[in-house]
Each structure stands twice: as C-alpha cells, then as structure tokens.
Amino acid sequence: MFTSTPLTVQHLSTQRIHPLPRPARPTTTPLSIIDAKVAQFGPAAGVWFFSAAAANSPPSFSPKLLLLSFRKALSAYPQWAGRVYAVPHPSIESPHPNTQHFPPHTRRPRRLFVTYGAESDPGVMFSTASCPQSLADIVPSPVARTEMRKGWDAAELDVEKFLPEMEVWFSEGFGDGNIDQLGMGACITRFACGGIAIGMKMAHCLADAAAMTGFVKGWADVHCDLLMKYDAKSDLWKGFAGGEDKAEAAEEPLIEKLLGLLKDVNPAPVFDPLLLNATVAGDIDASEADPVILAHARELPQHRYDWWASGGDCPESMQAACAVSPGFDARRMGDSIPWNEWDFDVEVAHRVLHFSEKELENIWRAASVVAGEKDIKALSRISRHDALLAFVWMLVNRARGFSHDAGLVHLNMTLGLRARLALPEYFVGSPLLLARVSSPGKEACNAEQLATTAKQMRDTLGAFDRHALGAILHDTMFQESPQRVWNGFLGVRDVIVTSWARLGTYEISFERRSGKGPWLVQPVMPAVDGIIEIMEAPFIVEGKQEVQTEGTGTRPWYAGGVDVDLNFDKVVVEKLVNDEMLRRFSAS
Numbered sequence: 001m002f003t004s005t006p007l008t009v010q011h012l013s014t015q016r017i018h019p020l021p022r023p024a025r026p027t028t029t030p031l032s033i034i035d036a037k038v039a040q041f042g043p044a045a046g047v048w049f050f051s052a053a054a055a056n057s058p059p060s061f062s063p064k065l066l067l068l069s070f071r072k073a074l075s076a077y078p079q080w081a082g083r084v085y086a087v088p089h090p091s092i093e094s095p096h097p098n099t100q101h102f103p104p105h106t107r108r109p110r111r112l113f114v115t116y117g118a119e120s121d122p123g124v125m126f127s128t129a130s131c132p133q134s135l136a137d138i139v140p141s142p143v144a145r146t147e148m149r150k151g152w153d154a155a156e157l158d159v160e161k162f163l164p165e166m167e168v169w170f171s172e173g174f175g176d177g178n179i180d181q182l183g184m185g186a187c188i189t190r191f192a193c194g195g196i197a198i199g200m201k202m203a204h205c206l207a208d209a210a211a212m213t214g215f216v217k218g219w220a221d222v223h224c225d226l227l228m229k230y231d232a233k234s235d236l237w238k239g240f241a242g243g244e245d246k247a248e249a250a251e252e253p254l255i256e257k258l259l260g261l262l263k264d265v266n267p268a269p270v271f272d273p274l275l276l277n278a279t280v281a282g283d284i285d286a287s288e289a290d291p292v293i294l295a296h297a298r299e300l301p302q303h304r305y306d307w308w309a310s311g312g313d314c315p316e317s318m319q320a321a322c323a324v325s326p327g328f329d330a331r332r333m334g335d336s337i338p339w340n341e342w343d344f345d346v347e348v349a350h351r352v353l354h355f356s357e358k359e360l361e362n363i364w365r366a367a368s369v370v371a372g373e374k375d376i377k378a379l380s381r382i383s384r385h386d387a388l389l390a391f392v393w394m395l396v397n398r399a400r401g402f403s404h405d406a407g408l409v410h411l412n413m414t415l416g417l418r419a420r421l422a423l424p425e426y427f428v429g430s431p432l433l434l435a436r437v438s439s440p441g442k443e444a445c446n447a448e449q450l451a452t453t454a455k456q457m458r459d460t461l462g463a464f465d466r467h468a469l470g471a472i473l474h475d476t477m478f479q480e481s482p483q484r485v486w487n488g489f490l491g492v493r494d495v496i497v498t499s500w501a502r503l504g505t506y507e508i509s510f511e512r513r514s515g516k517g518p519w520l521v522q523p524v525m526p527a528v529d530g531i532i533e534i535m536e537a538p539f540i541v542e543g544k545q546e547v548q549t550e551g552t553g554t555r556p557w558y559a560g561g562v563d564v565d566l567n568f569d570k571v572v573v574e575k576l577v578n579d580e581m582l583r584r585f586s587a588s
Contacts, residue, residue, distance in 0.1 A: 005137045009129050009161040009189060016123035016182075017067070019075040020256050023117030028099065029079065030106035030113050031205060031429065032273035033280070033473060034417070037482040038430045039086070039112060040321070041204040044212050045524035046505075047162045051135055052194030053511050060227060060511045061196045063128050063188050068258060069223035070126060070186060076265035077215060077428065080184040080206055081123045082116025084169045089327040105277065105284040109328070110481045112205055114183075125185035127164045134193035139520050142538035142545050146561065149586075150577040151353040154565070159522050162189050162199040169203040195519065198510075208430040209523065210416065211269070213503045218265040220508045225263045227511075270424040276431055279421045280477050281470030289478035297475035300468055301436045301460055303412065304334035305486040314339050325481065334485050341491030348527045349570040351577065354537060355388060356561040362585035363387045367454035382454045384558055385501055385534065386461075389413075390454035392532060392564055394445060395582060396495060399568075399575035402441025409444050411437040412488040413457070414498045415464055422466075433472065434487040434496070435460055441493075447581060490530040498523075499534040502557045506538050517545060525567055533565035 053060040074081065087099075089109050099107055106113075131138075138157060145152050164185030183206045189197040202212050231237055236258065282290040298304070309332045311322035318339075324330045355363070367387035393411050402409055417423065417431035437460050443449050464472075476482050488496050505521040523533050538545045539560035566573060576582065 005133060007131070007138055007156075007158050007161060008133065009131050011127060011129045011165055011187075014125060014127040014165070017071060017074065017126045018081050018121060018123045019078045020071055020252060020259055021075070023078050026115060026118040027079075028113055028115045029271070030099070030102050030111065030273060031084075032276040032431065033105075033111070033477050033482060034276060034431050034433065035205045035273060035429050036086075036110060036112045037476055038208075038432070039110075039205045040483045041430075042526055043168045043524075044202040044204050044207055044209055044430070045163055045200060046209065046212065046500075047159050047197050047199045047520075047522045047524065048216060048505070048508060048518045049135060049139060049197045049520040049522070050195055050510060051516065051519045052191075054516075059230075060223075061188075061190065061194070063190070065226060065230070066188055066198075066223065066510070067126055068255065069226050069262070070219055071255065072222045072226075072259045072262050073215060073219035073265050074124065075259070076218060076269055077184075077271070079114050079116045079271055079428075080202075082114050082118075082121050082183070084112060084114050084183055084203065084205060087111045087113070089325070103274075103285055105477055106274075108480070110483060114206070122182050125164045125166045125182055127185070127187045129162070129187055129189040131189055131191050131197075133191060135191045135195040135197075135519060136193065142519060143540055143543055145352070145520075145563075146354050146356065146537075146540060148354065149583055151351040151566075153350070154352045154522065155350040155527075157522070159524050162197040163187055163201045163524060164199060166201065168201055169205070199524075201524075204430050206430070207428060208416075208432055209498070209500050210418065210503055211426075211428045211430070213500070213505055213508075214267055214269060214426045214428075217504065217508055218267060218269070220510050221266050222262055223510050229261055267426045269426050269428045271428045273429055275423055275427065276417070276421065276429065277473075277477075279423075279466070279470055280473040281467070282474050284474070284477050289474060293471045293474045294478075296468070297471040300463060300472060301438070302434060302472075302487045303410070303436055303489055305337045305489060306332055306334035307337070307484055307486060309334065310337035310339070312336070315344055317344065328480055333479070337486070337489065338491055341493055342489075343492065343529065343569075346529050347570045348529050348567055349573040350527065351566045351573050353392075353564045353566065353577075353582075354561055355564065356586070357558055359583075359586050360384050360388060360558055360562055363391050366585065367391065367450045369451060382451075382458055384562075385499065386454045386457050387450075388562060388564070389497060389532070389534065390450055390457055391585075392566075393495060394447065394450060394453065395576050395579055396532070396566075396568065396572070397441055397444045398579060398581065399572045400492060402493075403445040405441035407441055408438045408493065409441045410489070410494045411457070412494060412496045413437065413461070414496070415461065417469065420464065420466065420469060433464075433469075435464055436487075447584075490528055492529070495530050495532055497532045497534065498525075501534050501536060501562075503536070504557075506536050506560065523565065525565070527567060529567070529569045529572075531565075531567040533567075535563040535565060537561045537563045 164187040166185045169181045183203045187199040364384045364387040368382040537560040
C-alpha cells in the first residue's frame, strides 16, 4: 500500500521572463465579455508530474533548457506577459491607455483590456524549486492509482507547493493598485529521483484549463525540437547542459539566436477575444439591452445570484465581494446567496477516484438504456461523460444524506464554449459558463433514476445551443458589472463541476526519445466543499504507461479510464468511498 511521506519543497530561483523577440510595438486588446465575467474567479492552475528522463537522453529536464523552450513557447502568447486592467466607472478618471477607438461595448465599466509589448510590461514568472524526495514517495504510481478502490488521498500531496509563489491578476476592488500583478507563472521542481513537476498558474481572465494545456503542449513540442537540435559540444549551447536546479537567464542576443533555430509553436494559439463577442445576439453596441433577448436568456437553467444583494448575512470573508461599488446601480439583479447552506468551517477532503474504461462502459450502459429497454440499440445520445457525472452526483447526494429529502439539489456544470460557438480549438481566453441541473434530493439519490438523471443532464446541455448562448452573452454584455451575477454556488445542496476531459493532458511529453507521458496531471482547485473535477487518466497497457502522441489519436479520451477529483466535506467523502454503490459497476 502506498504511504506518502511529508512533503518538502524549497524554492530556489525566481525571475521575470519576457517573450523573445519582443513585440515590435505596444498593443492594447479588449478581452471578451466572458473573460471579464470570470475576472473574480480563482486562478487556472495545474501541475504536470514527470518521472526521471531516460538515462541515455539529452538533458531533457535541465532547468536552463526548459527555460529556453519556455521562452520560445511564450513568444506565441505575448499578451500573457502584459498588463491587465479593468475599465473603471465613468465617474473615475482612468489612468490607462486611450481606448476610445474600440467598440462601445468593450468600454463599459469593468470590462478588461490587456496591454503588452511595452518596455514596462510586468512579464511572467519563471521559478525553480527542489524536492529532496522521490516522486514515488509523494504520489502513487499510475498503475497503483488504478488499483485503489477507495481512491487516493490527494490532500497529502499539497499540490500548491509546486506552483510559482505569486499572486496572479485578480479584479477584487477593480482599483489600480494591482496593475503590476502578473498574469502567468511557471515553476519547475526537480525531485531526488530525477523527475520533475511543472506547475502552471494563470489569471482566469487570460486562460482557462484548455488554453493553459494548449500552452504546455506547445512548450513540450518546442522542447522536444530543442533536444533534437541540442549539441553539448557546440559553443552555441555551452552553458545549457548543467544539471543544476537553478535556471539563470543567458544574454538575450544568444537566446534569440538559439530560439531562431527552433520550430514554431504547435499548436498555434488564436488570441482574438472579439471573435467571442461577435457571437453575441442583438446589437451589442446599442444603448440598452433587447428585452426579448433578455427574456430568453433568463429562461435558461442557471443560478442567478446577485453578490450585491447578498451582503446582509454574508460571512466576513465575503463582505468585500458583496459590497456595492460606488456609482453603480444597486437595484437587485438576481437572488440573494443562501449563505446558511454553505459551511465555511467544514474540513474538506480531497480524494481522487479512478474508474476503469470497462467500469465506465458499464455505467454508460446503465445510464443510457431507455427505461424498460434492454437492447443495445436503445442506447441514447448520453455520453460517457454524462453517465459518469450522473453516477458520481448520485453518490455525492447519498453521502450528503438526501435520500429522503424532497428539496432541490443542484449540479452546476461548466460548459466550454469553443465548439459551441464555433471558435478555434486553440482559442485563447476563458470561454466558459455554468449550466444548472436541479432535482429533488431523493430522486438524485435513487440508483434507479440514473438514466433519468443522465438524460436530464444531456437535455440541459442541449438547451445551451448557439441561439441560447447568444442570448446569455447579450444579457452579460449589458450588465453594468459583468462579475456581479454568480451562476454557481457551493452550498451543501450544490456542486460545481469542471472537466479537463478531451484536453489530452496525458499526451504531453518533454522527452524526445522515451516519449513518456506524465506520471500525474493534477488540477489545483480551492479546498472548498462541493467541487468535482473530471480528468483523463494515464493509458496503462500490461502494467506500463503509454503516451498517445500526435498522429496516433485513435483512442477515445477515456481509454485509460477516468479520474474524478472530489473536494467535499471529509465526513461526506468517507461515506461516499464506503458506499456499496461506489463499485457497483466494476464487475464485468
């Protein structure tokens, strides 16, 4: 049985990095309306863990070489090294660059702009750290994790220690005191065994998990190209072979010359936030919203909690978020947040459950067969993602004690908008929103209702078509403060679900020869009660991990099974992992 040892991480070096070559001139770009809406979300963050590189390979995990390839990757994302700022209320004089030539809808209060390419850009953080332990001492192996029926206690990992020690840009207060905060950072931690952790941290208004993963893919692709061209005997590469933990910056002319030898970043990102705004219904530059479109938007299944109408009984830690900003219209825009349903003092456990591909197949069949039908032809349009989520939500509700409760429970599902709005696959930003599924607690706990719950999820997702999304975005576009209405909640009757499925997180390799995939990919979520994260899992064949590389993409995203990250009340987690229903579908 795996037994973790207490974690020790020592941060060694920190530097601010700029893309090379730098942009020729300063550029100011308005971010999308959804980027503005998520401005108060916590950072998008994740850590990729890799076991030691092959002994006969080039110095794959040299911090100096990783920094070099990082700078090449960053050249495709120059905006991340820039400065984010929010449009202030019209009564406040803005110290920021003139934006009068942009469309009116981008200049409304609390919309965001990013300026980059100036000498004063804050840059991004690149740091290094070391851990005196072996990777296997702190994280069970990919094979071992598949064998843990009650899951892996991920709280022992303390994954935030592998992130850069920085505060990313955050919009609280929307003042000017935070304009020098960084938008992005990376940290390389080397283990005693020779493995590494790559920790990424992003301001959510600049990138969601998909954009962040796209960057890591591009970084890894460039790094493998670098390893092919690396020549330790060449004077050009002198000084880059060291195995030391620090990554000191070389002279920029030399770096620029080396970067010129490397291939372009692939996948190539698309940074054009107004592509999203162009999908909004109606005249987005009009003086007021279209009432017909608003009515459509507010019929859709979403929570509409008004932060500014929720300050009466809010916890002290939430008072700043609930304070009405001076000069803004304080008339109610939604429901008051039910603070009495959210226990901020509960001890939160973090457990990762693995479901094998066969187990997932069995869950999908149970959730997909139309009531009363047994034939495989009766399988509906339910996806495996729908089925697994319906099953896990049932387990959560059972563990929370709602088996005899007629009150509503809510599942708030994060929807990615790239495909739904026909945006490019590697569109950079945070195009996402929340959709709500609600059900009486006793029905959501009933295993016989699994197919009904899965169908309800699929029908809800189907309601958010291009037309509906255009209406929701229209509503948000005309809100005086797009951050004011919260479409989710984390009380005892609510769950928020995010998903990194189909992102190819385990297809990433920083080694040219062995092509090994990550030992573990771990999202970094706040330790609060009520979060589910759906993750891909390593692909294991005969006890060994394989990586699906470019050109072999024939396996479905769930080929290695699926990992489900649970962040819930410790008592709820213990009940869930001991529920006889948990492994009901594990038998063939």
